[in-house]
Amino acid sequence: MKKSIVVAGVGxxxxxxxxxxxxxxxxxxxxxxxxxxxxxxxxxxGNVECSVRIGDVYSPMVGNETADAIISFEPLEALxxxxxxxxxxxxxxxxxxxxxxxxxxxxxKYPAVExxxxxxxxxxxxxxxxxxxxxxxxxxxxxxxxxxxGAATALNILPVSEESLIETIKETxxxxxxxxxxxxxxxxxxxxxx
Amino acid sequence: xxxxxxGKKVLLGNGAIARGALEADVDVATTYPGTPxxxxxxxxxxxxxxxxxxxxxxxxxxxxxxNEKVALEFAAAASHAGLRALTCMKHVGLNVASDALMTYAYxxxxxxxxIVTADDPSCxxxxxxxxxxxxxxxxxxPMLEPSSPQEAKDMxxxxxxxxxxxxxxxxxxxxxxxxxxxGVVKLAPLNMTFKKGKFEKGGLTVTVPAVARKLHxxxxxxxxxxxxxxxxxxxxxxxxxxxxxxxxTSGVAYNYVREAVDDLNLKCKIFxxxxxxxxPDKKIAxxxxxxxKVIVVEELEPYIEEQVKIIARDxxxxxxxYGKGYGKLxxxxxxxxxxxxxxxxxxxxxxxxxxxxxxxxxxxxxxLCPGCPHRATYYAVKQVAKPDTIYPTDIGxxxxxxxxxxxxxxxxxxxxxxxxxxCGFSKATEQPVISFIGDSTFYHAGLPALVNAIHHNHNFxxxxxxxxxxxxxxxxxxxxxxIDGMGNEAIxxxxxxxxxxxxVKHVEVVDPRNLNEAKEAVKRALEYDGLSVxxxxxxxxxxERKYKKERKLYQINQEKCRKCKICITKFACPxxxxxxxxxxxxxxxxTGCGVCPQVCxxxxxxxxxx
Numbered sequence: 001m002k003k004s005i006v007v008a009g010v011g012x013x014x015x016x017x018x019x020x021x022x023x024x025x026x027x028x029x030x031x032x033x034x035x036x037x038x039x040x041x042x043x044x045x046g047n048v049e050c051s052v053r054i055g056d057v058y059s060p061m062v063g064n065e066t067a068d069a070i071i072s073f074e075p076l077e078a079l080x081x082x083x084x085x086x087x088x089x090x091x092x093x094x095x096x097x098x099x100x101x102x103x104x105x106x107x108x109k110y111p112a113v114e115x116x117x118x119x120x121x122x123x124x125x126x127x128x129x130x131x132x133x134x135x136x137x138x139x140x141x142x143x144x145x146x147x148x149x150g151a152a153t154a155l156n157i158l159p160v161s162e163e164s165l166i167e168t169i170k171e172t173x174x175x176x177x178x179x180x181x182x183x184x185x186x187x188x189x190x191x192x193x194x
Numbered sequence: 195x196x197x198x199x200x201g202k203k204v205l206l207g208n209g210a211i212a213r214g215a216l217e218a219d220v221d222v223a224t225t226y227p228g229t230p231x232x233x234x235x236x237x238x239x240x241x242x243x244x245x246x247x248x249x250x251x252x253x254x255x256x257x258x259x260x261n262e263k264v265a266l267e268f269a270a271a272a273s274h275a276g277l278r279a280l281t282c283m284k285h286v287g288l289n290v291a292s293d294a295l296m297t298y299a300y301x302x303x304x305x306x307x308x309i310v311t312a313d314d315p316s317c318x319x320x321x322x323x324x325x326x327x328x329x330x331x332x333x334x335x336p337m338l339e340p341s342s343p344q345e346a347k348d349m350x351x352x353x354x355x356x357x358x359x360x361x362x363x364x365x366x367x368x369x370x371x372x373x374x375x376x377g378v379v380k381l382a383p384l385n386m387t388f389k390k391g392k393f394e395k396g397g398l399t400v401t402v403p404a405v406a407r408k409l410h411x412x413x414x415x416x417x418x419x420x421x422x423x424x425x426x427x428x429x430x431x432x433x434x435x436x437x438x439x440x441x442x443t444s445g446v447a448y449n450y451v452r453e454a455v456d457d458l459n460l461k462c463k464i465f466x467x468x469x470x471x472x473x474p475d476k477k478i479a480x481x482x483x484x485x486x487k488v489i490v491v492e493e494l495e496p497y498i499e500e501q502v503k504i505i506a507r508d509x510x511x512x513x514x515x516y517g518k519g520y521g522k523l524x525x526x527x528x529x530x531x532x533x534x535x536x537x538x539x540x541x542x543x544x545x546x547x548x549x550x551x552x553x554x555x556x557x558x559x560x561x562l563c564p565g566c567p568h569r570a571t572y573y574a575v576k577q578v579a580k581p582d583t584i585y586p587t588d589i590g591x592x593x594x595x596x597x598x599x600x601x602x603x604x605x606x607x608x609x610x611x612x613x614x615x616x617c618g619f620s621k622a623t624e625q626p627v628i629s630f631i632g633d634s635t636f637y638h639a640g641l642p643a644l645v646n647a648i649h650h651n652h653n654f655x656x657x658x659x660x661x662x663x664x665x666x667x668x669x670x671x672x673x674x675x676x677i678d679g680m681g682n683e684a685i686x687x688x689x690x691x692x693x694x695x696x697x698v699k700h701v702e703v704v705d706p707r708n709l710n711e712a713k714e715a716v717k718r719a720l721e722y723d724g725l726s727v728x729x730x731x732x733x734x735x736x737x738e739r740k741y742k743k744e745r746k747l748y749q750i751n752q753e754k755c756r757k758c759k760i761c762i763t764k765f766a767c768p769x770x771x772x773x774x775x776x777x778x779x780x781x782x783x784x785t786g787c788g789v790c791p792q793v794c795x796x797x798x799x800x801x802x803x804x
Contacts, residue, residue: 010558020376024204027378033204034342034449035376038318044591045768046560056456058342058449060375063531064549076555083552100558101768105598108556141782 001055003159004062005152008049008081009073010098014145018071019050021149021168026054028164036060045101047077051084054159069157071148073131074098075116082123089124090157094131094148127155127192134187143184146173150188195244197237198384205379207372210343211282211310212237214350216254217382221277221305221389223256224265226638227667228284229319230373231312235282235679236668243681253386258670258679261609261638262287266294266309273303273363274399275391278354282310285326286608290639292329297401298363299333300409302416305391306354307363309335312373315493315528321589321608323526325494330365330471334413336420337365337471338429341448343377349429349468351382356423360416365471369493371446371528421472429468430477437461439542440485442478442498444470447491450534458535460542473501479509489541490517493529516541561594564769565739565785567706567732568592568659572600573765573793574712575628575657579720583626584619588612588640590632591666592659599766602630610639613656617647620654626720627654633689634664634672641696647725648697655719656727660689661734669737693727700726707732709792735785746786747802749779754798765793 005022009015016037026033035052051062067085071092072078078093085091095113103110120126129151135144146169152158153165166185173181196203197213205213211234215223225235235258242252255272259265262283269279283291288311295309311329314320330337338353340346346368353364398405424430435455443451444467451464465481467473482488482505490499499517506515518525521537532549539546562569572595587593587603588611596603605615616629631640636658644656664670671677671684678684693701700722706712712730719726739745755777762770762777767790769783779790779799791799 011560020204023376027202027204032378033376034378035204036371037374037376038370044560044563044594045558047558058452059531060371060377060446060449061530063535064551066531076558080552080555080558083550099771100556101561101766102559102597103556104762104770104772105766107598110556 001159002057003054004057004067005052005158006049006062006067006070006081006084007052008047008070008077010077011044011046011048013048013073014142015048015073016050017172018145018149019052021165021172022052022158022160025160025164025168026052028168029160031055031159032057034058034060047080049077049081069152071152073144073148075113076110079116079119082120085124087124090127090155091120091124092127092129092148092152092155092157093120094144095128096130096132129188129191131188134191135184138184138187139180143181146181146184147188150185151192154189154192195241197241200381200383202378202380204376205343205347206233207340207343207346207368207375208233209237210347210379211350211366211368212241213379213381214347215280215308216241216384216386217347218278218306218351218354219386220254220280220354221391222269222272223254223280223282224259224268225282226259226262226265226287227664227670228287229667230314230370231282231284231287231310232667232670233373234310236670239679242679246681251388252680253388256680258672260673262291263294266291266298269307270294270298270303270363272391273305273307275305275393277305277389277391279305279307280310281307283312284320285311285313285324286320286322287311288326288329290609295329296333297406299335300401300406300413301399302361302413303357303363304361306357308350308353308357308366309363310366310368313367313369313494315369318370321606323494325497326367327470327497328495330367331497334417335362335365335471336360336469337367339367339445339468339470340372341445341466342372343375344379345468346372347379352429359423360420362416362420369446369528417472421475424469424472424474425476427469427474430474431466432481433464433466435460435462435464437463438486440465440481440488441491441538442467442481442488442502443491444468444498445493447493447529447534450529450531451491451538453531454535454538458539458542458544458546460538460544462542467498470498473498475505478502478505479511482506482509482511482513485513487514488516489520489538490515491523491529491534491537494525496525559597561597561768562591563735564767564783565735565787566591567661567730567735567787568595569765569767570706570709570732570789571657571659571712571730572602574706574709575602575716576600578713578716579628580626583628584623586612586615586619586627586629588631588635590635590659592630592632595630599764609635610643613640613643613647616654616656617643617650617652620652629654629656631656631658633658633660633662633674637673637687644693644698645696652725653723654725655716656725658689658727658729660729660731663734663737665734665736669734689729693729698725698727700724701729703729703731705732706730707787707789709789735787739785746788747781748784748786748788748790748799749802750777751798751800752776754796756796756798758795760795761790761793761799765790
């Protein structure tokens with residue numbers, strides 16, 4: 001068995017934490033897991049991507065068109081990583097653009113969101129989610145990564161059990177925020193069932 | 195605390211190295227932080243503070259040293275007192291430490307000493323992508339090269355044993371994709387005790403020429419012994435998947451090769467090199483004899499390839515050996531699955547469909563954070579300085595001044611180079627020169643260059659961006675702080691006194707968040723005939739946000755806003771954005787630093803209640 005999930009977004013969105021939760025949940029289920037991440041400048045608004053690979057794997061990074069799914073916290077970042085997902089794979093992305101500061105200065109262009117979604121749909125299956133809104137409803141924008149994990153669980157793209165994922169989330173977030181995160185997880189799941 | 199746990203854990207490669215050091219009961223650990231090595235030492239720092247706060251004895255001494263050279267020298271002394279020592283740094287850090295390293299190899303060590311160098315192929319966060327395996331060969335030191343977090347831990351433990359067996363420091367060489375990979379690591383028990391060592395006098399440890407001449411052949415003898423160990427090392431092993439083609443590989447590249455063998459169903463033998471200096475010559479010769487043709491898959495320099503070719507020639511083995519230049523194997527940038535799959539498919543003559551490259555997407559480079567005091571400094575300088583001003587810059591977050599609209603970075607070589615090159619530019623041209631250097635970098639390598647500038651009476655401006663931390667690498671303490679890496683009280687340098695004490699006549703300390711004050715200080719510094727230093731002092735906003743609970747909040751009064759867009763085009767705080775034609779402030783991103791109201795010519799930016 002080989003499963004590869006790419007988690008992508010912008011520094012500060014909780015991308016690495018989400019990938020980490022997924023990796024530790026996989027170990028809890030008894031799988032081998034490797035993952036890659038890039039540190040250093042992530043906090044300073046740059047793009048962030050992690051590959052989580054589960055099963056008979058060695059490489060911490062995915063090859064082009066080998067990932068089963070992309071979980072992206074931002075539309076442009078879904079597009080940036082698109083070539084990594086298989087054509088029979090899936091992209092789950094948040095719909096709220098974060099415009100790179102240099103674009104505001106007239107350097108580079110942020111494509112129309114519909115154009116981004118078109119390109120993704122031509123490559124593979126696309127599922128959109130307004131995770132920002134759901135996270136705020138759950139209590140804080142900071143729960144966005146857990147909303148995304150909840151949605152991914154409902155879509156059945158994660159090779160780990162829901163119990164392990166929930167236990168790992170509880171282990172990861174500060175005790176006083178467990179309830180809020182559980183709500184975020186459920187709301188993410190619920191949104192996908194609609 | 196995960197690092198002190200048991201059983202199986204998902205660990206970062208760097209965390210696994212820290213755990214390995216703890217399992218080996220390390221006594222002294224030193225570092226200067228640098229991506230991708232930082233988390234090794236940060237993990238040990240966290241363990242030390244955790245144990246201290248739980249009222250337990252910390253079983254080792256840990257230090258964020260002023261630079262890598264001092265870190266290495268410190269640990270070498272500990273080793274010569276019979277203690278086990280660990281020194282971690284990024285690849286270019288070993289350049290700084292190399293003066294000590296080259297002669298340390300002659301002197302050798304007593305207690306096991308492991309030197310970690312974390313290389314950065316593809317320059318993810320570095321100024322070059324040098325292959326530090328060459329240092330092992332250059333200095334004649336044994337080297338281990340892990341491929342995964344599990345190996346990183348196992349090799350760290352073994353490196354201490356190897357070091358003591360050979361009386362030589364051992365280099366553990368990782369790359370970004372090993373240091374920053376996470377994987378399942380099986381932990382061994384911890385048995386940590388605090389020890390003090392004793393230095394026995396009278397050894398061959400003073401490297402005057404007569405002694406050095408004796409020591410060099412001794413070192414080479416030790417490395418002959420190391421070669422025997424390498425030939426028997428379980429870290430150098432062959433995996434046989436049938437067939438007559440051979441692949442020799444090391445480091446993270448092994449993972450791509452190993453998965454390609456499964457996915458492309460390759461009949462081959464893999465020689466995985468884990469101890470890569472000295473190479474296992476006999477085992478390699480044996481491997482070459484069994485193969486019809488061989489390919490070497492290694493990132494960066496043809497370090498293994500060239501030595502394998504020499505072994506083949508010396509042993510009279512006529513097998514064809516491929517490597518750099520074959521398929522997609524290049525001497526620059528890191529490898530990935532596509533590069534390795536494509537190359538091996540060609541080598542084995544199997545089907546492989548080249549995947550489409552993704553389209554070019556608008557970059558999202560990291561930028562100075564909202565509320566970063568460096569932005570205020572750069573804004574003030576740009577308001578005052580002439581267009582032909584040269585801005586030598588240095589290593590830290592503030593290198594991002596390179597980006598528009600500030601463009602306050604013209605030249606960068608290495609840690610401390612802003613002041614050294616500032617000396618040169620000020621003498622070689624008639625242009626004004628303003629050098630930027632961070633506080634941690636100033637202590638690391640800026641001090642000698644400043645002495646040079648003072649002594650020769652060079653005429654330029656040094657701006658020390660003092661944010662009271664080593665921000666870029668994760669907020670490690672430095673000599674300007676009053677707490678050290680173990681959480682103990684430390685003596686903090688007074689930056690102004692240091693600079694004045696060295697002999698700089700024109701020194702000003704400003705808070706750049708007061709733009710007028712900062713601008714006036716820059717004006718005076720530029721007018722001053724001689725060397726002037728501005729200490730631009732304000733804490734890193736990420737730290738301030740962590741500790742300061744209250745914050746002010748600013749919004750744009752749309753009635754007053756005339757849409758001149760200076761706040762976006764000149765000041766460029768990422769909290770500003772266009773909403774249609776209106777300029778707005780993102781309340782989540784705004785830190786309330788209060789600088790932008792000073793930028794707005796129409797007083798349209800107003801404080802609001804949170």
